[in-house]
Amino acid sequence: MKQSEATNKELHQAYVKKLKTEKRLIRFWQASIFVFFFSLWEAASQFRWIDPLLFSSPSKIYNLFITKVSDGSLWIHLNVTLFETIAGFIIGTIAGILLAAILWWSNRFSKIIDPYLVILNAMPKVALGPIIIVALGPGYISIIAMGAIISIIITTLVVYNAFQEIDSNYIKVLQSLGASKSVCFKEAIFPASFPTMISSLKVNVGLSWVGVIVGEFLVSKQGLGYLIIYGFQVFDFTLVLFALMIIAFFAAIMYQLVEKLEKKLIRQ
């Protein structure tokens, strides 16, 4: 009896150890790919296997990073783009959910509006860019609008779908207890669709970056998208790649934050 208890413990320890080794192995390969990629890039650029004018090199980008940090200009551009993206993301998501709630509220309205939603969803929203800029002026408002509009319709469709999928018997329970339509929404529809809303947040993070960067391509005097388009115009690809990496880094951070939020809000 005692012995089997001991071996059970050993078995468990072996299992934990195996998990740890596996994790370490994965981390090792991830780091290896990172190092390998950047070393290869650096070497290729140094030995002129690729054109350094076009593809730059990690060391040049790093130097640029140091200058931009020390003269403070990185923060200016970063702030502008982050602000626009977060604003676009929040507005797009909230407006999408509100629209979905309106559709849920009126079944007939949702049926009427359905083909228009399908068209709007299928249309590439960035094509609206010039019109938005003319309508809202060439400033950050337009860019935020770009960041928002790209995610509104898809959020509406996905969340509305989730609203409809709830088992109607939950509504019956509430109605039998005397609940009004708005109480049904608050007590059943909304909380039941919570996981869907959170997962649409994750999609919207990516979409808002697309909208904002394209918006900055079209008009802007500042921002990471502006740096890319400016670098392209003066043929400074170190600047382009530099901006690209900053974008990748912060987009990943935002995504991670949303994931953290998801873990926190949804009870496992």
Added chain:
Amino acid sequence: MSLLTVNQVSHHYYSKKDYTKALENISFTLEKGEFISILGPSGCGKTTLLSIVAGLITPTRGEIKLDGDSDQKAGNKPPMGYMLQQDYLFPWKTIKENVLLGPKINKNQASSLEQRARKILEEVGLPNIGDSYPDELSGGMRQRAALARTLITEPKLLLLDEPFSALDFQTKLRLEDFVSQLLKQYNKAALLVTHDISEAIVMSDRIILLKPRPGEIQEIFRMPGELRELPPFQARQHPSFQEIFDQVWKEMSALETK
């Protein structure tokens, strides 16, 4: 006037291609404090009938009348408590929050509610689980929690759709006694759907037997007075229990072979 009058109710479910007759020409009344059970084969429209009585589905034909004083906005409490065939506990609410849903919807914020919830959970045999979530409970426990959620609003008329189906025999007997005593004590009426003939016999004053597809009333049995007075557990042992059981059983078997 009777508490509930069901007058020539028929119900059809429509789809684009076809329609299903679920109920055909159902009429009966339910008096104050009376207990009626509905027996019938699966798919004969029992759930449909309860949903119609609860006002959740409008019948294709016929009407439901509720006695005036228990109807509409008597202290904005719903006059009926409907327990669905499955528990439909909200998975993101704790058991206590689920049980307190009715009072919350009716904006009842009495401070004694917490205590009432605890007491009623205790009585259905679920002490100390108020803070658990539904997915941590077994099927039978969930069913009892749903029963507690229905009972806490103290409705004039209870509509119970197979409330004891997921319970082990002992718990079932205990809860039958509990519900039956509760109803007697406050002189409340109930409409119970069940598949269990003996449960129908020991709980009810009358039993309505429905025919299959479309559900039509085959027969209404009136339970003898001596059985009605006894609590369910003791009624099972009464000599006249077997007699009435055989009678209902025969009638039901005749339906099946038809």
